[in-house]
Amino acid sequence: MNSPSQSLQRAEAVARHECxxxxxxxxxxxxxSDEKTFGSVTTIRFGSRGGETFLDLKPVRVNEIRLNGEVVDPDLLERGRLPIHTVAGDNELVVDAVMPFRNDGEGLHRSTDPADGRSYVYGMMFMDAAPSVFACFDQPDLKAPYTLHVLAPADWTVVANAPGKCVETGLGSSALWEFERSQPLxxxxVTVVAGPYHLISDHHDGIPLGLSxxxxxAGALDADADELFTMTKQCFDEFHRLFGIRYPFGNYHQAFVPEFNAGAMENPGCVTFRDPLVFTSRVTRGMRIQRATTLAHEMAHQWFGNIVTPQWWDDLWLNESFAEYMGNRVTADVTEYADAWVDNAYARRQWGLNAxxxxxxxxxxGNGAKDASAALQDFDGISxxxxxxxxxxxxxxMGDDVFFAGVIDHFTRHRFGNATMHDLFESWERAGAGDLSSFTTNWLRTAGPDRIVVDRAAGVIRRTPPADHPADRSHSFxxxxxxxAGWSTESVTLDGSETPYELDGRTVVLDPYEDTWAVLEADPVSADRLEALLPAIExxxxxxxxxxxxxxxxxxxxxxxxxVIDLVVASAPVESTEDGKRRLGTWLLGDVLPLAPEGSLERVHTAALGKLETTDAGSEHQLSAFRMAISTATDPADLRGWLAVTPGGIDLDLDLRWRVLVRLAALGATDAEELRAALDAEPTGxxxxxxxxxxxxxxxxxxxALAxxxxxxxxxxxxxxxxxAGLGMWRGGQEELTAPYVDRYFDExxxxxxxxxxxxxxxxTEFFFPVTSLSETTLDRARLLASDTALDLSVRRRLGDAADDLARKLAIRKAYPTS
Structure with missing residues (x-):
């Protein structure tokens, strides 16, 4: 029963839906009853045409399975599937099983908080995980209402997709929670969030609101609750205005849960977020914008994804693209974060372009047409x-009138059901958008970005489509x-391969306001001049x-x-130096500096110190500059000094203290004992x-060896x-220590x-890739292993992407040698 499960094939899903x-x-x-496992009794009532089909189930063990009152042999369960023979008409299937609590952020995840030893549970059912929690027909187009009954420790609170309450407490150390029947999901x-969570309640426009x-x-959530509730209310008002359809899932609870893999998950009625989005240390405005847009993104999903759900995973992109667009738009339009699109430019643009x-x-x-596992690989910056x-x-x-008329038509026609991209585009065409087939072909069904550059000698702006994926795209930007006198803007439309554009020696930035989707590069002349111009750009x-x-x-x-280093030194990019892997700071430290001329790290450190000294005390840019200074420090004495005294306007909170300790560790200026003592002094997650x-x-x-x-x-x-562990293992300057692990990575x-x-x-696969091994041998090994069709598909994909990153680094080093 514990062997790897099978990924659902598209053809199988179609056949099961028809049955x-x-x-x-x-x-x-x-x-x-147990800290390792939990009891799960599922009763499924369903209609059938009769005949053979299968159930999805991934238990630790099965107690009993009954179909229409008859016992089903649990030994028939193989690789997560149980074959069943249904009768024509109504059927009832009851599965009594024991399921595993997990610690990988999927299924029913159980976590123990090191701060107080208390345990917490939440459900994450996305993509093949639901059968490890309950028996089900696990595909998006077999929606149904759910009624939950949860026995939990008496000091726990339980939240789920529908409103519920504790109905019985006289059960020794346990209590019973009952939930209303949900809308079709x-x-x-499906989710359950259970544990001794700290809860805060509010309401808006007839909708009960909750945070946990x-x-x-608890103190950090209390401090942030007013901002979170305010944004939630503002977003509800705007989504109701734009869609003309009220939120239909009862309560709206936002649970911040430990060790969550994604940014958030849009479970109807009970959205789950990673709990670092409740800020226990001081953060920059960029992180607050990221939280705001995440909150709005998940609210957009309540309509696009939850009221109407993709029929199959090949339309998963539509869920995410729509929520990404609406989340940024609504955040910028109605919350205090009017600069959400600017932050999105730093945080998301290159993620998608690089992918x-x-x-x-x-x-x-149209991706993931074959099976669910294939669809998961395309859950990326492109989607x-x-x-x-x-x-x-x-x-x-289109304009808002046609755009939202089509969206409303789509929601209305397929309410609480499933639909496809074709259905949505038909709704837009009915609303007056005209024939969208050419747009769909060139922009949505053809891969790769066009490359747009300035050719100063020829006096043109030139478009080059991707060689393997030619498309007839028009760009207006x-x-x-x-x-x-400063900066002005000019508009350009590029219908063919090029359009005349005389620069007359001017400095230009192509599409700075993201009017189109393309790779737009700084030309060498403009890039050289930006060193002098960038500091004055407001x-x-x-x-x-x-x-x-x-x-x-x-x-x-x-x-x-x-x-690049010259630009950084001229104007340190403190606007986007959060730790996210798509941000400027991480790109600078991980991609640019390892390839930069000798002395570049010290130059960047000096620039960060300069920014720190000239930026207003207490400002977010001062905090960003200080973080950059920590990350680029080479003198342990400076770091030790900051542990004792921080610059005015900055307090040494938990986040900053650990940043200093991590940097000291990378420099070899601390030891395991000091690090353990720091953990013991404040043992939080x-x-x-x-x-x-x-x-x-x-x-x-x-x-x-620990890593x-x-x-x-x-x-x-x-x-x-x-x-x-993966991010800390591969450190520049430690190649002698990590060299034996390069081959071991590919072998193991x-x-x-x-x-x-x-x-x-x-x-x-991604975290432990040997990023500091900049050699053709490493690249060859990565490409060879990534070509092995016997390798797990998700491993092959991440390994292939890591190989592409490495190949680009090697090409840059070859083109611009530093010695």
């Missing part, structure tokens, strides 16, 4: 950032032009556009690492993750610590499928 109509699920979960939307977080973070230029690129639409950009373009061309969107032009040019070997990253960053054989034990599964840790990676699955299997 079955699910009437409802009744779930009884016992979360109180796909299996991947683990008890040790779109890889060998693994794919069309925005989010590119799809959102294209919907934004479509809205601009603005160009920012430097003048003696328009935040234009600054973001400059950095995206620069990043694209660097990515495509059209700009040297030294040129945040500390535990940071401690892992610091511990494996030490330049010792023991530190690297490797996490990779191989010898040391079982939760998902956030898995990520920290295939067997990691035995110790993890799903989301974290792919993540571990």
């Amino acid at each position: 079955l109509a699910v009437h409802d699920y009744d779930l009884r979960l016992d979360l109180a 796909s299996t991947y939307f 977080v683990r008890a040790s973070m 779109d230029q890889r060998p693994s690129t794919h069309p925005v639409a 989010y950032a590119k799809g959102s950009s294209i919907l934004k373009q479509l809205n601009t061309s 603005r160009i920012a032009v430097a003048t003696d 328009d935040p969107a234009l600054r973001a556009g400059v950095w995206n032009n620069v990043r694209s040019a660097f990515h495509n070997v059209a700009l040297s690492p030294g040129d 945040e500390s535990r993750v940071a401690h892992m990253r610091a511990a494996v960053s030490l330049p010792t054989a023991e530190a690297k 490797w034990g996490v990779f191989t599964g010898k040391l079982d840790v939760p998902n956030y610590e898995l990520e920290a 990676l295939p067997d990691t499928v035995r110790v993890r699955s799903g989301w974290v299997l792919a993540d571990a």
Whole structure:
């Protein structure tokens, strides 16, 4: 029963949908009896045409299965599937099983908070995880209402998709929670959030609102509750105005849960978020915008995704692209974060563009047609950032009246059902959009971005479509032009391969306001002049556009690492230095500096110190500059000094203390004992993750062995610590220590499928890739293994993408040697 399960094939889903109509699920979960497993009794009532089909189930063990009163042999269960013989008409299936609590962020995840030893549970059913919680027909187009009954420890609170309450407490150390029958849901939307969570309640426009977080973070949630509730209310008002359809799922609870893999999950009535979005330390405005847009993104899903759900995973992009577009738009329009689109330019643009230029690129639409596992691989920057950009373009061309009339028609026709992209585009055409077939073909069904550059010698702007994916795309965008009086904008439409554009020696930035989707690179002349111009640019969107032009040019070997460093020194990019892997700071530290001329790290550190000294005390840019200074410090004495005294306007909170300790560890200026003492002094979940990253960053054989034990599964840790171990292991300057692990990575990676699955299997492939081994031999090994069709599909995809990153770094180093 514990062997790897099968991924649902599209043809199987079609056949099962034609056979079955699910009437409802009744779930009884016992979360109180064991810390490793839980009881799960599922009753499914469904109609059938009769004949053979199968149930999805991934238990620890089965107590009993009955179909229409007759016992079904549990030994028939193989690789997560139970064959059943249905009768024509109504059927009832009852499965009594014991299920596993998990620590990988999927299924029913159980976590113990190191701050107080209390345990928390939440459900994440996305993509093949639901059968590890309850027996089901696990595909998005077999929707049904759910009724939940949850037995939990008496001191726990339980929240689910529908309103509920504790109905019985006289059960010893347990209590029984009963929930109302939900609206029809796909299996991947079902959730339960249970534990001694700290809850805050409010209401708006007839909708009960709730927030929750683990008890040790109660003070932080209390501090943020007013902002979170205010944004929630503002977004509800705007979505009701735009859609004309009221939120239909009863309560709206937002649960911030530990060790969550994604940013959030849009479960109707009970949205789950990663709890680092409740801020226990000071953060920049960028992180607050990220939280705001995430909140609005999940609210958009309540309509697009939850009221109407994709029929199959090949339209998953539409869920995410729509929510990405609406989340940013609504945040910018109605909350205090009017600069949401600027932050999106820093945080998301290059994520999508880089994904779109890889060998693994794919069309925005129509992916995952074969099976669910294939669809999961395309859950990436193309589905989010590119799809959102294209919907934004479509809205601009249609206008709001037609755009939202079509969306409302779509919601109305398919309410609480399933639909396809074709259905949505038919609704837009009915609303007056005209024939969208050409748009669909060129923008949504053809992979890869066009490359648009300035050719100064020829006096043209030139478009080059991707060689393997030619498309007939028209681009309309603005160009920012430097003048003696500042910056002005000019509009350009590029219908063919090129259009005349005389620069007359001017400095330009192509499409700084993201009017189109393309790779737009800073030309060498403009890039050289930006060093003098960038510090004076006050328009935040234009600054973001400059950095995206620069990043694209660097990515495509059209700009040297030294040129990038010169720009950083001229105007340290403190607008976007959060730790997210798509941000400027992470790109600078991980991609640019390892290839930059000797002394570049010290130059960037000096620039950060300069920004720190000249920025207003207490400002977010001061905090960003301080973070950059920590990350680039090479003198342990400076770091030790900051542990004692921080610059005025900055308090040494938990986040900053661990940043300093991680940097000290990477420099070999601390030891395991000091790091352990820091963890023991404040043993929070945040500390535990940071401690892992610091511990494996030490330049010792023991530190690297610790990290490797996490990779191989010898040391079982939760998902956030898995990520920290991978990110801390490969440190520049420690190549002698890590060299033996380069070959071991490729030798042992295939067997990691035995110790993890799903989301974290792919993540571990990426986190532990030997990023500091910049050699053709490493690239050859990566490409060879990624070509092995016997390798797990998600591992192959992440490995292939990592190989592409490495190939680009090697190309940059070859083009711009530093010695």
